[in-house]
Amino acid sequence: xxxxxxxxxxxxxxxxxxxxxxxxxxxxxxxxxxxxxxxxxxxxxxxxxxxxxxxxxxxxxxxxxxxxxxxxxxxxxxxxxxxxxxxxxxxxxxxxxxxxxxxxxxxxxxxxxxxxxxxxxxxxxxxxxxxxxxxxxxxxxxxxxxxxxxxxxxxxxxxxxxxxxxxxxxxxxxxxxxxxxxxxxxxxxxxxxxxxxxxxxxxxxxxxxxxxxxxxxxxxxxxxxxxxxxxxxxxxxxxxxxxxxxxxxxxxxxxxxxxxxxxxxxxxxxxxxxxxxxxxxxxxxxxxxxxxxxxxxxxxxxxxxxxxxxxxxxxxxxxxxxxxxxxxxxxxxxxxxxxxxxxxxxxxxxxxxxxxxxxxxxxxxxxxxxxxxxxxxxxxxxxxxxxxxxxxxxxxxxxxxxxxxxxxxxxxxxxxxxxxxxxxxxxxxxxxxxxxxxxxxxxxxxxxxxxxxxxxxxxxxxxxxxxxxxxxxxxxxxxxxxxxxxxxxxxxxxxxxxxxxxxxxxxxxxxxxxxxxxxxxxxxxxxxxxxxxxxxxxxxxxxxxxxxxxxxxxxxxxxxxxxxxxxxxxx
Numbered sequence: 001x002x003x004x005x006x007x008x009x010x011x012x013x014x015x016x017x018x019x020x021x022x023x024x025x026x027x028x029x030x031x032x033x034x035x036x037x038x039x040x041x042x043x044x045x046x047x048x049x050x051x052x053x054x055x056x057x058x059x060x061x062x063x064x065x066x067x068x069x070x071x072x073x074x075x076x077x078x079x080x081x082x083x084x085x086x087x088x089x090x091x092x093x094x095x096x097x098x099x100x101x102x103x104x105x106x107x108x109x110x111x112x113x114x115x116x117x118x119x120x121x122x123x124x125x126x127x128x129x130x131x132x133x134x135x136x137x138x139x140x141x142x143x144x145x146x147x148x149x150x151x152x153x154x155x156x157x158x159x160x161x162x163x164x165x166x167x168x169x170x171x172x173x174x175x176x177x178x179x180x181x182x183x184x185x186x187x188x189x190x191x192x193x194x195x196x197x198x199x200x201x202x203x204x205x206x207x208x209x210x211x212x213x214x215x216x217x218x219x220x221x222x223x224x225x226x227x228x229x230x231x232x233x234x235x236x237x238x239x240x241x242x243x244x245x246x247x248x249x250x251x252x253x254x255x256x257x258x259x260x261x262x263x264x265x266x267x268x269x270x271x272x273x274x275x276x277x278x279x280x281x282x283x284x285x286x287x288x289x290x291x292x293x294x295x296x297x298x299x300x301x302x303x304x305x306x307x308x309x310x311x312x313x314x315x316x317x318x319x320x321x322x323x324x325x326x327x328x329x330x331x332x333x334x335x336x337x338x339x340x341x342x343x344x345x346x347x348x349x350x351x352x353x354x355x356x357x358x359x360x361x362x363x364x365x366x367x368x369x370x371x372x373x374x375x376x377x378x379x380x381x382x383x384x385x386x387x388x389x390x391x392x393x394x395x396x397x398x399x400x401x402x403x404x405x406x407x408x409x410x411x412x413x414x415x416x417x418x419x420x421x422x423x424x425x426x427x428x429x430x431x432x433x434x435x436x437x438x439x440x441x442x443x444x445x446x447x448x449x450x451x452x453x454x455x456x457x458x459x460x461x462x463x464x465x466x467x468x469x470x471x472x473x474x475x476x477x478x479x480x481x482x483x484x485x486x487x488x489x490x491x492x493x494x495x496x497x498x499x500x501x502x503x504x505x506x507x508x509x510x511x512x513x514x515x516x517x518x519x520x521x522x523x524x525x526x527x528x529x530x531x532x533x534x535x536x537x538x539x540x541x542x543x544x545x546x547x548x549x550x551x552x553x554x555x556x557x558x559x560x561x562x563x564x565x566x567x568x569x570x571x
Contacts (some may be wrong), residue, residue: 002313002423004054006046006116009537010358012039015112017523018359018516019366024106029373033105041094041105045113048089053082054120060262061123061426065203071250073202073264082124083205087157091117092128096135100151106373108365111301115358118305122430123262125305127160127200129298134161134212137291138231141279149237150210159208163291164195164232164268172443174285175224179215179270181277189230189277191215191249191270197437201266202234202251208243209234211268212291213275214284221282229284232275249273259429292438293391297364299438300394303402303431304357310409310427311350317413317422318343337412346412350405352517352548357398359516360509364390385460389452390512392444397509399434400441406431445501448508449489461486468511471518474549478511481557488564495567503562510556514549521545 015021015038025035056078063076086092095110096102110132118125135154138147153159170176179193191213195201202209211232220226236244253267279287318338326335337343367390370383406428410417417424435441453461468479485504489497524541531538 002316004050004057004120004309005312006042006050006119007308008039008042008046010355011042011112011115013520013523013541014355014358014362015108018519019108019362021106021108021366024108024366024369024373027373027375030104030106035105035109038109041109042112042116044089045091046116048085048091049116049120052085053117053124056082056124056262057121058423058426060121061259061430062261064261065254065264067202067251067254067264071202071252073204073251073254073266075203075205075264076262079124079262080205082121083127083157086117086128090156092131092157093155096132096155097139097151100135100139100147101155106366106369108362108369111298111365112362114298115301115305115308115361118302119309121262122302122306123260125302126260126263127203127205128157129295130163130200131157131159131161132298133163133291133295134210136294137212137229137287138278140290141229141287142231146231146276146278149241150231153208153241154210158206159210159233160200160203160206161210161212162198162201163288163295164198164201164211164213165288166195166197167193168196172440174214174227175222177214177216177227179213181215181217181228181230181275183217187276189217189275190272191230191232191275192272193270194252195268195270197255198266198268199263199437201264201268203264207235208237211249212278212288213270214288217281224285226282227284228281229278229287230275231278232270232273236274247273258432259426260433295438296391296395296444297361297368299434300357300364300391300396300398301361302434303398303400304354304361305402306427306431306434307350307354307357307402307405310406310424310431311347311354313422313424313427314350314409314412315347317416317424318347321413321416323414337414343412346408348544348547349552350408350412352544352552353401353405353513355520355544356513356516356548356552357401359520360390360512361394361398363516364394382463385455386464388455389448389460389464392448392452393505393509393512395438396435396441396444396505397513399431400506401509402431402434403428441505442502445505446498448505449497449501453486453489458486458490464512468515468518471515471522472549474553475511475514475518478507478514478553478556481560482508482511485560485563492564492566499567499570500563500565503559507556507559507563510553510559514553514556517545517548517553521549 060076065075093102094105095107098104167177181189181191213230213232216226248271251266252269255265321337322334329335367383367387374380410424413424416422524538528538
């Protein structure tokens with residue numbers, strides 16, 4: 001498997017010119033955060049990702065995490081050492097609140113850093129990613145005492161966090177869950193039930209695991225209206241923060257998966273486990289969405305990250321693998337396959353899609369930062385609505401693109417791509433879960449069409465389409481097609497709209513990616529005149545952007561018939 005090389009120049013370009021990091025640095029919230037040192041921060045994170053985290057990726061895939069006879073999960077060689085260095089460097093705390101031990105950087109900087117760790121080792125990255133989501137939920141909805149009790153150790157990575165939602169009979173239909181919670185005389189709760197598909201639900205990396213559990217109390221109403229959120233630790237925590245006895249929650253099985261073998265996917269059993277209520281009873285779904293929405297952005301990041309890793313491996317293989325001849329090939333020799341036009345096309349397609357994803361992911365993260373910290377309340381609201389509009393697009397479109405790019409990476413390898421020893425297949429296997437978990441991509445499309453398009457009478461989409469207009473002719477055609485499709489969906493609610501939800505999401509994702517690439521082209525054209533010492537880099541940005549705009553983006557308006565076919569087309 002090819003060594004991972006952090007794409008520091010590409011990340012810096014996207015942060016500065018597509019996510020507008022410098023603007024965030026002018027907000028009072030981050031005026032003293034030291035954003036001028038972001039490039040140094042990226043370089044240091046990239047070194048750890050490449051030198052420590054990435055080498056554990058292949059052995060993690062081959063060996064995986066295992067469950068011993070006593071219910072303990074043992075992670076693969078190298079994972080504990082990598083996690084220790086990861087937490088020692090403070091990488092769990094980049095965007096966390098300084099009051100709880102965080103560094104207080106904007107989310108967009110954290111996301112850029114997480115891209116590198118996810119590319120280096122996706123299975124490893126899932127553990128701190130879930131912790132971040134738990135931190136967000138507790139910070140937003142926990143009481144001051146709960147924040148004091150749980151957040152410092154979660155922020156430093158001494159403890160990790162998880163989400164316990166899914167049950168055998170309650171997957172996407174969370175309202176069907178049956179895990180029950182009974183209030184005790186001391187105000188605590190005891191929980192009984194079984195949860196499945198729990199990522200990093202048990203492991204040996206941290207001293208404690210804090211489970212965010214959805215359950216219902218005995219008098220709760222049916223469905224999602226009767227769900228409450230509880231914190232259930234692996235080890236009970238004393239008032240002084242010290243760890244007490246083992247709680248009655250344990251892993252009773254590990255799933256055998258297509259990919260991310262090193263990430264333990266657990267069946268968790270609660271047998272009278274002690275927990276505490278977060279927020280008010282029966283508000284669990286609303287509270288959990290704080291956790292899930294951030295996780296959906298970070299799952300979209302996984303599509304980008306695995307695409308970057310697959311592209312790097314495919315490009316390195318194509319430069320070394322010799323097959324066939326070109327007109328300029330010396331007699332008796334074969335040409336590197338990277339010299340053949342169709343392989344060059346595949347590589348450029350992989351790179352263009354990856355750069356479009358990177359721009360869209362980081363732009364959406366920076367939009368969330370604006371929603372949190374812009375000095376003007378009206379701008380904060382505008383940013384919040386745009387982030388809500390784009391979150392399902394980032395989650396679904398980027399993860400679908402990640403699978404596609406990883407698949408093309410196998411194709412570049414030819415027959416060797418289908419052989420496990422090259423490692424190309426691992427990227428595809430690892431990528432395939434991302435369109436499924438944290439809400440399947442079909443559910444993201446339903447959320448987009450059923451909820452997000454109608455927000456504020458459709459103003460968020462209208463403003464976004466207006467912002468994307470006037471940069472490129474192909475982009476303008478795509479924007480017009482999205483606008484027409486959105487009007488059709490609004491006029492055909494119900495099953496007709498739902499039947500077109502997925503192609504509409506893909507249409508909007510392709511178009512948003514085109515907007516990112518059009519901005520990249522214009523920026524590169526300008527900087528080529530002001531920074532001639534980096535001409536080759538700017539030329540590559542222009543080439544990649546034009547390829548996307550001319551050869552990938554035209555697929556967006558072509559989806560209009562699929563969006564508007566209606567449910568009758570499904571038989």
